[in-house]
Amino acid sequence: MIRHLAGKVGGALVSLLFVVALGFLLFRVIPGDPVVAMTRGRPVTGDQLAELRVRLGVDKPLGEQFVDYLTAALQGDFGTSYVYSRPVMELIGERMWPTILLTGTATVLAVVLGLWLGIRGAWRRGSRSDRISTGAALAQWAMPTFWLGMLLSLATGDLFPSGGMRYPDTPPDFLSQAVDVAHHMVLPCLTMIAVVYAQYLLVMRSSLLEEMHADYLTTARAKGLRDDVVRRRHAVPNALLPTVTLVFLHLGLVVSGAITVETVFSWPGLGLLTYEALTGPDLPLLQGTFVVLAGAVITMNVFADLLYRVLDPRVRAS
Template sequence: MSLVLDGSTAAAAQELRSRHGLLRTIRTKVGAAVLTLAFVLVFNFFLFRVLPGDPAKNLTRNRAVPPEQIAEMRRGFGLDQPLWRQFLAYLKSTATGDLGISWQYHTEVSRLIADRFWPTLLLVGLSTLLAAAIGVWLGIRSAWKRGSRFDRISDLLTNALYAVPTFWLGLVLLIAFGGLFPTGNMITHGLDPLSAEGVLDVAWHLVLPVLAMTITYLAQYSMVMRSSLLDEMGADYLTTARAKGLRDDLVRRRHAVPNALLPTMTLIFLNIGFIISGAVTVERIFSWPGLGQLSYDALKTPDFPVLQGTFLVFSASVIVANLLSDVLLTVFDPRVRDS
């Protein structure tokens, strides 16, 4: 009886230590994310101040404008203040959620970002779902049929696609299929995006930019999934499952794939943040009215409030995606949690 009690007590103590370790790890990850975001907040201010050119002059498009008017514009933008005062004003406004007024569009930066966020989310979200689904399927089938013709062809294609820059693929698609699909904007002018015709029109405009991003990123998911599943295929628990009489497809679906998915899921979450910031080139090529296009337009002025706001959103998306991937990996993988 005492042995049973000792065993249950030891198991409870182990579970309690594991739970405390999980909470401690999550607190550490959250603290690191907060510190990183604080560094980005400071770096964000000084990064765009080193850009060449005078924003006030650039906004006049090099027209003959009196120096007094240029000075008045600089005063309105706050550029006549010392750098440390500009920095303190930036910290105060950002802490209250005020990202400032765009010098180019003369509207609130937070409203501009909110309007442009949904087109980027639609583009990135759809691309990520398609790339993850196709890439994971390719990786599973290639690993399970290692050495087959399908595996060799898939391995060749994924390695080739992994080396292709997204912007280059976008240009190729634009040249090759520009006559079949729309090459700019999100919807035909005059259509209601909430109507049936408008939804179909948006989907038609999505084809080329989504294809460019999906093809590029599915190669990563396929390669990681294939490598992870190949590592799992030699594990003892799969041999045990086969010895119990389970069919090969059940062994793969119930045992091998769930364990091999962890690295791929981590990569998907990591890529979500980078894809949002990396959509700048695709949005520029296809004139997609998202955050990437907004950043490109602001860079030409340069429009400091818009650049600071979009850079903060891009950085926060990467930090949050990293945090989510770390937390999920800690929760679902006992090896990480126990370490």
């Protein structure tokens, strides 16, 4: 187990190092000059533009920029944002918790809803409820997220806030703030759930259908166990295994937020921060958010591999 854990952690660190290097190269091919974007609409001279390039370090050769970036990144320093003139990690830290609140809540609800409908649909395969739930999930999954968010905003009118995280005049006590944030979360949360839960439904349904005619279920029924007991104690635990990786992969994506949803609803999280960085382009901020996102996904994949060994004895024996 220790050898397996060391191998997984070592592989994750190598992957993260590759992501750090890729983050530098990837955002250097984005069209647009950050210096020109920062000074757009302002009367600046050529000397001032050159001085700003020196200050930002974009006047150096690409190889020298990469060495400086990699050295600082290995120390946890991703530089200073061009737009905000603040440390990148400080900005990410501020925006991370609103994103975790929104996307974490939506992910948990989507997992519960998707698994429940997937189990129900597989056990009643071909029924009217199975066809309706599967068809609705596929239709919602096919919808562009930003388009669905705007539709929900138009459909609900003034019933729910369509932007921001809280009202500025909300009383400062905890209960009032919590109710206000929950009120603002309704539309973006519903949008994310509607798009994401279909993946869990389809994977769970497919996995359970593969287990339906297994010999161990026939044996359990022959022992006289009720159908719901056979499903709950025998079929579902085995069918859950393929879903574990998908769930943990999405848990890693929780940190990134949903760029489209946060942008449509002006939710002050990492998704909106990434969108703002792209419009710059704010290279240090883009690199920092990219590495944080990739690191979260890699970490959750390691946890999924370890949990798989706990849930499935066949993996431990291999």
